Amino acid sequence: MRNQSLPDLPRRILMGPGPSDVHPRVLAALARPTIGHLDPEFVALMDDIKALLRYAFRTENALTIPVSAPGSAGMETCFVNLIEPGERVIVCANGVFGGRMKENVERCGAQAIMVQDEWGKAVDPAKVSAALKGNANVKALAFVHAETSTGVQSDAGALCKLARAAGVLTIVDTVTSLGGIPVETDAWGADAVYSGTQKCLSCPPGLSPVTFSTQAVDAIKKRKTKVQSWFLDLSLVMNYWTGQGGTRTYHHTAPVNALYGLHEALLMLREEGLEASWKRHGEMHAALVAGFEAMGLKMKVEPALRLPQLNAVEVPAGVDEAAVRRQLLASFNLEVGAGLGAWAGKVWRVGLMGQSASPVHVLTCLAAFESALQAGGAKINAGKAQAAARSRLGLA
């Protein structure tokens, strides 16, 4: 153990699959003196956070709160509250996180009916429609809006519409999408939506915003069994976050300082405006792709399905992908993500999330990749990327 105060950590440039770069305003908010989780001033702040989350999720849902744990716990919150033993859930899998949903369903004692799509493809609404028609007594449809393992977006609106027409609840993973591309909770008619703070909201990891429709809340109220998790039981959590008549019942101790940070990050999102944030993510993506392609690299995902905030870049033949990442970190303090699962060793995952979706990030990333690839002996078109990206950014 190093016998010293917090070591002199490097200042990284975070362009992986999250966390993204955190703005100094948010870091400063984290360091505000702690107050009590039942303090009237804190309760007022909780109300602000709920309102800001409703803005981010585009919803009027009363039950819109941050779960006091990372995105995986947000996922689990949706499943353990909505799904009871013996029930059936259609789970769409087109990457790592669909598989995790299946685990969640099975650990609820329920049955997962899988709709499989290839890595790099979107969830196919035709397959979902067939699954809804071909299976009786389905409680919910679960899918990932923005697959962090591949950088693919699925048509959440179409999938929610199919589910609602079939009288089936939806559980939607927007961990990587919230703030980066449109998440239209109410317009989609989504029932349970969860996200994370460390992606396009540019907060540190540790909280999971969730929102539940009236239908979802009704389903929770009609449960025959207790929620298997005491910590994530929304019938208890609700009393703290949305207590009636101004009284809040203690459930667990809320992570006060982390919530300061989330409040500030959400405020920054509202200041910029959701639409402006979506536009910025799209523009940075276009510039980054132009730069990579000018360098001779290939994007793994077809253009129509690409998430602007998570770019899967193919590792050229003969290049040691891990060595390139080590070089990016050592020489440029730049973090990008490795491939996961089926794509391990085959792609880099380059994030343009929240504060990391800026022209400086795009140009720095391209410069660092060009250098690291050349150091690794890759054959690339050197000297082309910067101009290609700048052109897309409208810079001379």
Added chain:
Amino acid sequence: MRNQSLPDLPRRILMGPGPSDVHPRVLAALARPTIGHLDPEFVALMDDIKALLRYAFRTENALTIPVSAPGSAGMETCFVNLIEPGERVIVCANGVFGGRMKENVERCGAQAIMVQDEWGKAVDPAKVSAALKGNANVKALAFVHAETSTGVQSDAGALCKLARAAGVLTIVDTVTSLGGIPVETDAWGADAVYSGTQKCLSCPPGLSPVTFSTQAVDAIKKRKTKVQSWFLDLSLVMNYWTGQGGTRTYHHTAPVNALYGLHEALLMLREEGLEASWKRHGEMHAALVAGFEAMGLKMKVEPALRLPQLNAVEVPAGVDEAAVRRQLLASFNLEVGAGLGAWAGKVWRVGLMGQSASPVHVLTCLAAFESALQAGGAKINAGKAQAAARSRLGLA
């Protein structure tokens, strides 16, 4: 919603049941730039945190980590990993948190055999011994070392000894004890111990340190069923926190900045020394009690059972306890806790935890109570408390 950046929150003096006052060093650590949860520099920090936690828990247990969520999730981590459906757990209840343990056992599909003691009394080892003898096939004994709802400590060493002699695992709640009074994980022979960060460690809430003995890890490895919580499944979490051969497998995204804070708080504990911290908590407690008694107030718990870090003070007859707390907050920015459950309206819970266990806190608290009680029309011996407390503090 208030249309502004993080509002100008009051600077509170936190002397409730937690959170306690957070040192500026810890607040500053929280605001360090975020780095990736798989960054080699962060992995090194994780190792430091594990070593510091082993120091705090007085253990050599390899599986000693902070759960990425508040203390309630630490409790749940212990139960869902050790207990399988159909098993039997002896649960000791002498306050709120024993009841919460019962909820956890039942939500695991297991049976809770309750050992009840009155609020304000310690867990009775004779009753536990009888329960261990009178029930076959018991998997675990669960109890709270330091009951936050009453301010009572139980004899954890004696209870663990009984359990081990009976071949039964122990699950021990040290949320309020860790850092404030001796927690001797290895000397007790405790198997699963959980705590929180916002009590005597004086971190913001949001993390739950846990430690598991070899026997507990063996029990997890021998499970016949999957852990019902994916997020809290230690067989998966372990791969991230204690990965073999230097490789860490991604499970969930760790709350990076919260862990910076925990690291700094644990370092401060080690700098002071555990024994010195225990001594300080005891001395501040003695001074606070001397002051309250000089004022004519009564402590609710008998001296031998009192937790120095959590003081249950009886509300005098005819005094509106909530009005006094409002006055303390409004005039002195001082937060103390209300009574819970059976003691609601009957006691104040005054914390002397971590950074809040200081002479300034003791004297400020007594001054504020004297003022608020007089404002509320209580008959007290005014003008005596300060000298009584200073005398115990060795101050003129």
